[in-house]
Amino acid sequence: MRANSEKTLARTGVYAFLVISAAFFLMPFYVMVVTSLKTMDEIRVTSIFALPDAPTLQAWVTAWQSACTGLNCNGLSVGFFNSVMIMVPATVLSILLGAVTGYALSFWRPKGTELIFGILLVAAFIPYQVFIYPLVRMLSQVGLYNSLAGIVAIHVIFGMPIMVLLFRNYYAGLPRDLFSAARVDGGGFWVIFIRLILPLSPPILIVAVILQSTHIWNDFLFGLVFAGSDNQPMTVLLNNIVNSTQGEKAYNVNMAATILTAAVPLIIYLASGRWFVRGIAACAVKG
Incomplete structure (x- = not known):
């Protein structure tokens, strides 16, 4: 019984470590996604970790079709x-x-x-x-x-x-x-x-x-x-x-453009x- 409990405890510790590590490395990606789904007005007044109140894909559309790179505003589609x-x-x-x-x-x-x-x-x-x-x-x-x-x-x-x-x-x-x-x-x-x-x-x-x-x-x-x-x-x-x-x-367009790339x-x-x-x-x- 004691051996089984030690194995269970060790397995639980390993899984906990893996979950924490995955959350740590995925946090920047989470911030990028939620930021790309917000409007600029919402980005200014909310935390970077907060979920968007009204998710929108407009930043993604802008990044793909009309974001400006110098004098050209054709987005990432050409690239x-x-x-x-x-x-x-x-x-x-x-x-x-x-x-x-x-x-x-x-x-x-x-x-x-x-x-x-x-x-x-x-x-x-x-x-x-x-x-x-x-x-x-x-x-x-x-x-x-x-x-x-x-x-x-x-x-x-x-x-x-x-x-x-x-x-x-x-x-x-x-x-x-x-x-x-x-x-x-x-x-x-x-x-x-x-x-x-x-x-x-x-x-x-x-x-x-x-x-x-x-x-x-x-x-x-x-x-x-x-x-x-x-x-x-x-x-x-x-x-x-x-x-x-x-x-x-x-920032929402930048995050969307980064994810698309x-x-x-x-x-x-x-x-x-x-x-x-x-x-x-x-x-x-x-x-």
Whole structure:
């Protein structure tokens, strides 16, 4: 009886700690939601924790359609579609190139494999700010600066090191007998990759898609420097809305705009969180 009561007490303590921790980390999100549902008159006279007396979605509509970013008052909708056009091709290309390169470094091992892998590994930890000015000059020379193709290329380039690291380590843990048997049967580089390696890759592909898509969506620095005024992603427009100095600070619109900007990566994590955990576990086992 005493042992059971101690286990119950310990379990209760753990759950209480988890509930308190969750409430602590969710409190800012709660404040953002309730503030976005209030009018400015209500925000001025009530506590930030108080529920809205008459909830309204007007701030959300304004943030999406007509919030001003400088002289333009088109809201976040333009930035949303820009972010989609940047994220989708950059994610697909970086994962495809990372998978092929990781496959080559794991099974085919051309000359200089270890050197190439070492360079990619080092590049993954160099601060992005070091490369900004050289990249601006390079993209300007080839006519890709301030263009959609340019910002996609930047995300592909900087996504390659971590993608190669992920896929190379995952493929290195696959049984080499499968690869050797495919070689004996006459399979070439692309045949083995498409018909054997890719069908074994869903766990690492899921991890790569989640990591790369959320990283690209949340990016601010590259979008600000390389995208140009016509291709600014959602994060850049959010910064412009929040830091606008025209008139009063519309805290309800700012909160709504922040939630809208964070909605896509949040939905990705909520929808595929368990697959992400399974993919990480599978990679750990394979590695």
